[in-house]
Amino acid sequence: MEQPARVPLTSIYRVFFEIGVFSFGGGLVPWIYREVVEMKKWMSKEDFLPGIALSQVMPGVSSTNCAIYVGQMLRGAPGALTALIAMLTAPFICALGAAWAYKWLLGLTGFQETMIGVAAAAIGMLLRTGIEAARMTTKGVGPAIIIAITFVAVGVLRLPIVPVVAIIGPISVALAWRNAPESTPEPPAKPEADA
């Protein structure tokens, strides 16, 4: 799989740095698609699409996972590293600024009382994300039981997460394997075709 023209690492850095700067609130994978496939034409749509599923399935943030996939396809290991670092440059500097400012903000009257409101709203958003995701994925009893067992093990019993995932993960994937359709050469153009 030789690339027709080598994309310079500096160009990879520039594109993903820009996406990182505006990474507020997610929705970045479609943006990466637009830049890499439609604007810059570095990759074909067919080469990009498996990266979407990969970046969602793998642990980690889907947008940075997607950046790694694209970087790897374009320039191998150096490309993947460049894309990852580029994507995180601006957010990392922001995080350092926020961490530094935190001690100072604590001195403001009412700061902690106000932050609890922000935290509560953010927890509410998280809850909604979970409910939506659970509604989308639970077709049948199996996934619902997996959700419940995982929740109780980690959230209530506070069992260590790595062994819990190492045990429940394979079981859940095996259950999904039984229900998955036979292999098709290409993913369907519309994922909701069988919904």
Place this chain on the structure above:
Amino acid sequence: MNIEILIRIFLIVAPLSLVSFGGASSIYAPLQHQTVDIEHWVTAREFLDLFAISRVMPGPGSLFATLIGWQAAGLAGAIMASIAIYLPSSALVFAVGHVWSRYRGRRWHTALQNGLAPLGSGLLFAGVVTLARLASDGPLPIAIILAVAGLMMWKPRLHPVYFLIGGAAVCFLAHVAGL
């Protein structure tokens, strides 16, 4: 600089990176347990504050680990925590990338996707409960959590920033009013 604490940060955060399905949202429960209850790097209050900050900041929520690292060991801690949260999962994506794209659209793609999704949801709910426990020093935060979740499902097109500002305003006014 205390090298030992940097090593602790890596040893605690790096394994969580490998189970961070959907990003930070699936690892709030173990992060809280390790950094607040066991290591005492941050207080429960600081954990909640930094969570809120990480959600208001631009960038992925995983940079929450960076904030915790900073509280634990300053700049070196922030850098170490960032490496620990990104390196293992990124290495995994890199390792799998080529194989994954070569055998596209296979049955095991679907099985992995459908199998890991409920796991991620379960972990997310564990995080929600952990965070809600930290936030609930009264009925108000719980009411906000439920109201925001309900409102977002009712009006999915509203921008999340309104909810963050709304939550902040309600709690600030309650504080001023002495509730």
